[in-house]
Amino acid sequence: MLYDLRRADARIKWLVTCLLATFGLSYVFGALMVALYAGFTPKRVAATYAGREMSMTMPPETTMTVEHPMSMAEFARPEVHAVDTDLLIQDTHVHVPMYGIFAAALSLVVVGLSLPRGRAFGLITLLFAAPWLDFAGMWLTKFASPRFAIVTLIGGWAMGAGYLVVAALAVQQMWFSRERS
Secondary structure, eight states: OOOOTTSSOHHHHHHHHHHHHHHHHHHHHHHHHHHHHTOSSHHHHHHHHSSOOOOOOOOOSSOOOOOOOOOHHHHHSOOOOOOOHHHHHHHHHHHHHHHHHHHHHHHHHHHTSOOOHHHHHHHHHHHHHHHHHHHHHHHHHHHTOGGGHHHHHHHHHHHHHHHHHHHHHHHHHHHSOTTOO
8 A cells, every 4th residue: 555544644634635625515516517507317418418509600789679478487497508519629628637637636545545456446447437428428419419418427427426435435534444543
């Protein structure tokens, strides 16, 4: 074992705890953003990514306002947030490297946990594979079939599950294990 978080200095344990809390906050707000823009069902995800392409044209010189009556049911209808190819490229460019950094940092925590070697390899693989699935699902939904929306959902849920497993094991082993320093 390279290092053991159970026996680490209290400052290292505090650093890891703060890192995990910060990542946890990020995951909560990430989930809220997904709920707002893409949803948690294959149908909503497919509508978001397989939807129509929007053109990035300039707004007109003049505008016109039209008033018409709306029922309360029309107000309750969720707005579909369509992701065009340009936005998907931008999101991939920004999110995939950040997910890699999150996965690497969480993997360094995994290396310090008391886990069988196979489970540690499995958890590290999950931490990296989950965002790959997430974005592969988005691209496949956009260009292959709306049925691939489920891949995006599996990747997203796997990211959350991987984080929760690492955080729970780390907190338990660092602060509640009998082998503490």
